[in-house]
Amino acid sequence: MTDLLQSLGLSASGMRSQALRLRHVSENIANADTPGYHRKTVSFQEDPDSGLVSTGPVRLDRSELQKIYAPGHPLAGEDGYYDGSNVDLVVEIADAREAQRSYEANLRMFDQARQMTQSLLDLLRR
Template sequence: MTDLMQALSLSASGMEAQARRLRHVSENIANADTPGYHRKLVSFQSEVETGAVSVGKVRLDQTALPKVYDPSHPLADLTGHYDGSNVDLVIEIADAREAQRSYEANLRLFDQARQMTQSLFDLIRR
């Protein structure tokens, strides 16, 4: 019985971690056109005793910001350039799909463990 409860707990932690990852991906997509915006990167950590997954520190991508030429932009310097965003929408969409699929896999595991627990309870009641 404890193995089933542990499976529920592990899959729930995986779903929570992927949901947070999707939140940061959506923030990156929303700020793709924001001047000076650095992409947020999410890292995962595994707890040694339980094996549960948690989100580590959110880091900012230190890739150089592209210089955008637009002399009419309010942030433009004397040469007409300003710092753009280092968000690549193709990468963000790929990350979103990966997070979605990982979330769905954890959801299927959670549902299987729940069904097994329910079946066990049904057997005990008989």
């Protein structure tokens, strides 16, 4: 029974972590056209004692910002360029799809463990 309850906790921690990752991906997509915006990334950490997954600190991608030529833009310098964002929509959409699939896999594991726990409790009641 303890293993089943532990698997529920592991799956739930995975769902929480992927939900946070998807939130940051959504913020990146929403700010793709924001001048000076740096893409946010999140890493995952495993607790060695329990095996639970958690998110590490949110980091800003320090890659070079895209230079956009628009001489009439209020942020443009004397050369007519201003700093755009470093968000690549193709990468963000791929990250969103991966986070969604990982979330769904954890959800299926959670549901399987819940069903097994319910079956075990039904057997014990007899």
